[in-house]
Amino acid sequence: MGARIKLLPFNNVVATGLATLDLSNLLGYTIERLILNLGGTTFTKAMMTSIQLKANGKVIYDTTGSRVDARNQYRGITANASFLTLDFAEIRSKTELGQNLGAIDTTAGITSLKLEIQITGATAPTLQGWAETNRPQIDQAQAATRNLIAKVHNSTITIGAAGTFSLPVPHMDVSAGGSIFKRIAFFSANMTGLLMKKNGIVIEDSIKALNDFNQGEYRKVPQASLYVFDPIVDDNQSQVLNTRDAQTMEVLGTFSAGETITIEVEVLEPLQAF
Secondary structure (H helix, E strand, C coil): CCCEEECCCCECCCCCEEEEEECHHHCCCEEEEEEEEEEEEECCHHHEEEEEEEECCEEEEEECHHHHHHHHHHCCCCCECCEEEEECCCCCCCCHHHHHCECEECCCCCCCEEEEEEECCCEEEEEEEEEEEECCCCCHHHCCCCCCEEEEEEEEEEECCCEEEECCCCCCCHHHCCCEEEEEEEECCCEEEEEEEECCEEEEEEEHHHHHHHHHHCCCCCCCCEEEECCCCCCCHHHCEECCCCCCEEEEEEECCCEEEEEEEEEEECCCCC
Protein backbone atom coordinates (compact mmCIF):
# COMPACT_ATOMS: atom_id res chain seq x y z
CA MET A 1 0.00 0.00 0.00
CA GLY A 2 1.17 3.49 -0.83
CA ALA A 3 -1.03 6.49 0.01
CA ARG A 4 -4.41 6.29 1.75
CA ILE A 5 -6.74 8.89 0.24
CA LYS A 6 -10.14 9.99 1.50
CA LEU A 7 -12.79 9.79 -1.18
CA LEU A 8 -15.00 12.69 -2.20
CA PRO A 9 -18.45 12.84 -0.53
CA PHE A 10 -21.14 10.48 -1.82
CA ASN A 11 -24.25 12.00 -3.38
CA ASN A 12 -27.81 10.90 -2.59
CA VAL A 13 -27.15 8.70 0.46
CA VAL A 14 -30.80 8.03 1.35
CA ALA A 15 -32.90 5.26 2.90
CA THR A 16 -33.75 3.83 -0.52
CA GLY A 17 -32.01 5.21 -3.58
CA LEU A 18 -28.89 5.23 -5.71
CA ALA A 19 -25.85 6.75 -3.98
CA THR A 20 -23.16 7.91 -6.39
CA LEU A 21 -19.52 8.85 -6.02
CA ASP A 22 -17.16 10.60 -8.41
CA LEU A 23 -13.71 9.02 -8.08
CA SER A 24 -11.94 11.60 -10.23
CA ASN A 25 -9.60 12.50 -7.35
CA LEU A 26 -8.03 9.04 -7.79
CA LEU A 27 -7.06 9.53 -11.43
CA GLY A 28 -3.29 9.37 -11.67
CA TYR A 29 -2.98 6.61 -9.05
CA THR A 30 -3.18 2.84 -9.04
CA ILE A 31 -6.22 1.88 -6.97
CA GLU A 32 -5.62 -1.22 -4.88
CA ARG A 33 -8.67 -1.12 -2.59
CA LEU A 34 -11.71 0.99 -1.80
CA ILE A 35 -12.83 0.90 1.84
CA LEU A 36 -16.41 2.00 2.56
CA ASN A 37 -17.57 3.15 5.98
CA LEU A 38 -21.26 2.50 6.69
CA GLY A 39 -22.96 4.58 9.37
CA GLY A 40 -26.31 6.02 10.42
CA THR A 41 -29.25 4.64 12.36
CA THR A 42 -29.65 1.37 10.44
CA PHE A 43 -27.44 0.61 7.45
CA THR A 44 -26.10 -2.88 6.83
CA LYS A 45 -24.16 -4.46 3.99
CA ALA A 46 -27.28 -6.44 3.07
CA MET A 47 -28.95 -3.09 2.31
CA MET A 48 -26.36 -2.43 -0.41
CA THR A 49 -28.34 -4.36 -3.01
CA SER A 50 -26.16 -3.32 -5.93
CA ILE A 51 -22.58 -2.08 -6.11
CA GLN A 52 -21.23 -1.06 -9.49
CA LEU A 53 -17.92 0.54 -10.38
CA LYS A 54 -17.80 2.07 -13.85
CA ALA A 55 -14.62 3.03 -15.69
CA ASN A 56 -15.14 5.16 -18.82
CA GLY A 57 -18.82 4.20 -18.47
CA LYS A 58 -18.12 0.45 -18.55
CA VAL A 59 -19.14 -1.71 -15.57
CA ILE A 60 -15.99 -3.39 -14.28
CA TYR A 61 -17.23 -4.41 -10.82
CA ASP A 62 -20.78 -5.61 -10.20
CA THR A 63 -21.87 -7.20 -6.93
CA THR A 64 -23.85 -6.61 -3.74
CA GLY A 65 -22.78 -5.76 -0.21
CA SER A 66 -23.58 -9.24 1.08
CA ARG A 67 -21.75 -11.06 -1.71
CA VAL A 68 -18.57 -9.01 -1.58
CA ASP A 69 -18.54 -9.35 2.22
CA ALA A 70 -18.83 -13.15 1.96
CA ARG A 71 -16.02 -13.31 -0.61
CA ASN A 72 -13.85 -11.08 1.57
CA GLN A 73 -14.48 -13.18 4.67
CA TYR A 74 -13.62 -16.32 2.70
CA ARG A 75 -10.26 -14.72 1.91
CA GLY A 76 -9.72 -14.03 5.61
CA ILE A 77 -10.26 -10.27 5.37
CA THR A 78 -11.48 -9.00 8.73
CA ALA A 79 -15.26 -8.73 9.02
CA ASN A 80 -16.62 -5.51 10.48
CA ALA A 81 -20.24 -4.36 10.33
CA SER A 82 -19.17 -0.76 9.68
CA PHE A 83 -16.63 -1.35 6.91
CA LEU A 84 -16.69 -3.02 3.50
CA THR A 85 -13.69 -3.35 1.18
CA LEU A 86 -13.80 -3.52 -2.60
CA ASP A 87 -10.49 -5.22 -3.23
CA PHE A 88 -8.70 -5.22 -6.57
CA ALA A 89 -5.36 -6.39 -5.22
CA GLU A 90 -4.29 -9.61 -3.49
CA ILE A 91 -2.95 -8.37 -0.17
CA ARG A 92 -1.56 -11.78 0.87
CA SER A 93 0.07 -12.70 -2.42
CA LYS A 94 3.59 -14.04 -2.09
CA THR A 95 5.23 -11.49 -4.41
CA GLU A 96 4.92 -7.73 -4.79
CA LEU A 97 3.95 -8.19 -8.43
CA GLY A 98 1.26 -10.65 -7.39
CA GLN A 99 -0.08 -8.27 -4.76
CA ASN A 100 -0.61 -5.50 -7.31
CA LEU A 101 -1.88 -7.69 -10.15
CA GLY A 102 -5.47 -6.59 -10.88
CA ALA A 103 -5.18 -3.21 -9.16
CA ILE A 104 -6.58 -0.40 -11.33
CA ASP A 105 -3.85 1.72 -12.89
CA THR A 106 -5.90 4.78 -13.80
CA THR A 107 -3.08 6.13 -15.99
CA ALA A 108 -3.63 3.24 -18.43
CA GLY A 109 -6.46 4.80 -20.42
CA ILE A 110 -9.03 5.55 -17.70
CA THR A 111 -10.56 9.01 -17.95
CA SER A 112 -13.60 8.62 -15.69
CA LEU A 113 -14.40 6.48 -12.68
CA LYS A 114 -17.73 6.35 -10.86
CA LEU A 115 -19.10 4.21 -8.02
CA GLU A 116 -22.85 3.57 -7.77
CA ILE A 117 -24.45 1.89 -4.75
CA GLN A 118 -28.13 1.03 -4.56
CA ILE A 119 -29.31 1.39 -0.96
CA THR A 120 -32.52 -0.40 -0.02
CA GLY A 121 -34.39 -0.14 3.29
CA ALA A 122 -31.86 1.75 5.42
CA THR A 123 -32.66 4.32 8.10
CA ALA A 124 -30.79 7.65 8.01
CA PRO A 125 -27.70 6.06 6.41
CA THR A 126 -24.29 7.69 6.08
CA LEU A 127 -21.54 6.57 3.74
CA GLN A 128 -17.95 7.64 3.24
CA GLY A 129 -14.82 5.97 1.95
CA TRP A 130 -11.08 5.81 1.51
CA ALA A 131 -8.80 4.38 -1.16
CA GLU A 132 -5.58 2.48 -0.74
CA THR A 133 -3.47 3.60 -3.67
CA ASN A 134 -0.05 3.20 -5.17
CA ARG A 135 1.97 4.82 -7.91
CA PRO A 136 1.30 3.98 -11.58
CA GLN A 137 2.52 0.55 -12.64
CA ILE A 138 5.36 1.72 -14.84
CA ASP A 139 8.08 -0.72 -13.79
CA GLN A 140 9.32 -3.01 -16.54
CA ALA A 141 8.19 -6.05 -14.53
CA GLN A 142 4.62 -4.74 -14.62
CA ALA A 143 4.51 -3.97 -18.34
CA ALA A 144 2.78 -7.20 -19.34
CA THR A 145 0.09 -7.02 -16.64
CA ARG A 146 -0.44 -3.29 -16.16
CA ASN A 147 -3.68 -3.18 -18.15
CA LEU A 148 -5.29 -6.13 -16.34
CA ILE A 149 -8.10 -5.15 -13.97
CA ALA A 150 -9.61 -7.44 -11.32
CA LYS A 151 -13.17 -7.34 -12.63
CA VAL A 152 -16.20 -8.84 -10.88
CA HIS A 153 -19.25 -9.89 -12.88
CA ASN A 154 -22.14 -12.25 -12.11
CA SER A 155 -25.08 -14.18 -13.47
CA THR A 156 -28.11 -15.92 -11.95
CA ILE A 157 -29.49 -19.35 -12.80
CA THR A 158 -32.39 -21.40 -11.46
CA ILE A 159 -31.67 -25.04 -10.59
CA GLY A 160 -34.93 -26.93 -10.96
CA ALA A 161 -34.29 -29.95 -8.75
CA ALA A 162 -31.61 -32.07 -7.13
CA GLY A 163 -29.02 -33.43 -9.55
CA THR A 164 -26.00 -32.45 -11.63
CA PHE A 165 -26.26 -29.57 -14.08
CA SER A 166 -24.09 -27.59 -16.48
CA LEU A 167 -23.44 -24.10 -15.06
CA PRO A 168 -23.12 -21.00 -17.29
CA VAL A 169 -20.14 -19.28 -15.67
CA PRO A 170 -19.77 -15.66 -16.87
CA HIS A 171 -16.96 -15.22 -19.44
CA MET A 172 -16.25 -18.98 -19.52
CA ASP A 173 -17.54 -19.30 -23.11
CA VAL A 174 -14.38 -20.16 -25.08
CA SER A 175 -16.10 -19.32 -28.37
CA ALA A 176 -16.17 -15.73 -27.09
CA GLY A 177 -12.49 -15.82 -26.11
CA GLY A 178 -12.63 -17.10 -22.53
CA SER A 179 -10.99 -15.21 -19.67
CA ILE A 180 -8.45 -15.41 -16.84
CA PHE A 181 -10.16 -16.51 -13.62
CA LYS A 182 -8.90 -15.77 -10.11
CA ARG A 183 -11.92 -17.29 -8.39
CA ILE A 184 -15.45 -18.41 -9.10
CA ALA A 185 -17.98 -18.02 -6.27
CA PHE A 186 -21.18 -20.06 -6.36
CA PHE A 187 -23.70 -18.51 -3.96
CA SER A 188 -25.76 -21.61 -3.24
CA ALA A 189 -27.25 -23.26 -0.16
CA ASN A 190 -27.53 -26.65 -1.87
CA MET A 191 -24.43 -27.08 -4.04
CA THR A 192 -22.60 -30.21 -2.90
CA GLY A 193 -20.05 -30.86 -5.65
CA LEU A 194 -18.15 -29.33 -8.56
CA LEU A 195 -16.62 -30.91 -11.65
CA MET A 196 -14.62 -28.83 -14.14
CA LYS A 197 -12.94 -29.95 -17.34
CA LYS A 198 -10.62 -28.04 -19.66
CA ASN A 199 -10.20 -29.56 -23.10
CA GLY A 200 -11.81 -32.72 -21.72
CA ILE A 201 -9.27 -33.05 -18.88
CA VAL A 202 -10.49 -32.85 -15.29
CA ILE A 203 -9.05 -29.82 -13.47
CA GLU A 204 -11.41 -29.87 -10.47
CA ASP A 205 -13.44 -32.69 -8.95
CA SER A 206 -14.52 -31.87 -5.40
CA ILE A 207 -17.31 -32.04 -2.87
CA LYS A 208 -18.26 -29.18 -0.54
CA ALA A 209 -16.87 -30.78 2.62
CA LEU A 210 -13.50 -31.51 1.00
CA ASN A 211 -13.36 -28.11 -0.68
CA ASP A 212 -13.99 -26.31 2.62
CA PHE A 213 -11.46 -28.47 4.49
CA ASN A 214 -8.74 -27.99 1.90
CA GLN A 215 -9.27 -24.23 1.68
CA GLY A 216 -9.12 -24.04 5.46
CA GLU A 217 -5.68 -25.67 5.29
CA TYR A 218 -4.59 -22.64 3.25
CA ARG A 219 -6.05 -20.28 5.88
CA LYS A 220 -9.14 -19.43 3.91
CA VAL A 221 -12.44 -19.21 5.80
CA PRO A 222 -15.26 -21.15 4.11
CA GLN A 223 -18.64 -19.44 4.31
CA ALA A 224 -22.15 -20.82 4.61
CA SER A 225 -24.05 -21.04 1.30
CA LEU A 226 -20.88 -20.31 -0.68
CA TYR A 227 -18.91 -22.79 -2.81
CA VAL A 228 -15.64 -21.27 -4.05
CA PHE A 229 -13.50 -22.58 -6.87
CA ASP A 230 -10.14 -21.03 -6.01
CA PRO A 231 -7.15 -21.88 -8.21
CA ILE A 232 -5.04 -19.30 -6.30
CA VAL A 233 -5.91 -20.73 -2.88
CA ASP A 234 -2.17 -20.67 -2.07
CA ASP A 235 -2.11 -16.89 -2.78
CA ASN A 236 0.06 -17.42 -5.86
CA GLN A 237 -1.51 -15.54 -8.76
CA SER A 238 0.49 -17.51 -11.31
CA GLN A 239 -2.02 -20.34 -10.70
CA VAL A 240 -5.00 -18.47 -12.20
CA LEU A 241 -7.26 -20.47 -14.52
CA ASN A 242 -6.65 -19.29 -18.07
CA THR A 243 -9.45 -20.28 -20.44
CA ARG A 244 -8.27 -18.05 -23.27
CA ASP A 245 -6.26 -20.99 -24.62
CA ALA A 246 -9.03 -23.57 -24.12
CA GLN A 247 -10.90 -25.35 -26.89
CA THR A 248 -13.61 -26.58 -24.52
CA MET A 249 -14.65 -25.87 -20.92
CA GLU A 250 -17.20 -27.77 -18.86
CA VAL A 251 -18.53 -26.73 -15.45
CA LEU A 252 -20.91 -29.14 -13.71
CA GLY A 253 -22.46 -28.51 -10.30
CA THR A 254 -24.20 -31.09 -8.14
CA PHE A 255 -27.12 -29.93 -6.00
CA SER A 256 -29.11 -31.55 -3.19
CA ALA A 257 -32.22 -29.50 -4.03
CA GLY A 258 -33.49 -26.92 -6.49
CA GLU A 259 -32.82 -23.22 -5.93
CA THR A 260 -31.83 -19.99 -7.65
CA ILE A 261 -28.09 -19.33 -7.43
CA THR A 262 -25.74 -16.49 -8.32
CA ILE A 263 -22.39 -17.21 -9.92
CA GLU A 264 -19.88 -14.41 -9.34
CA VAL A 265 -16.49 -14.42 -11.04
CA GLU A 266 -13.25 -12.58 -10.33
CA VAL A 267 -11.37 -12.24 -13.62
CA LEU A 268 -8.30 -10.41 -14.87
CA GLU A 269 -9.07 -8.51 -18.07
CA PRO A 270 -8.26 -5.21 -19.78
CA LEU A 271 -10.77 -2.38 -19.51
CA GLN A 272 -11.87 -2.90 -23.13
CA ALA A 273 -12.92 -6.54 -22.60
CA PHE A 274 -16.62 -7.17 -22.18
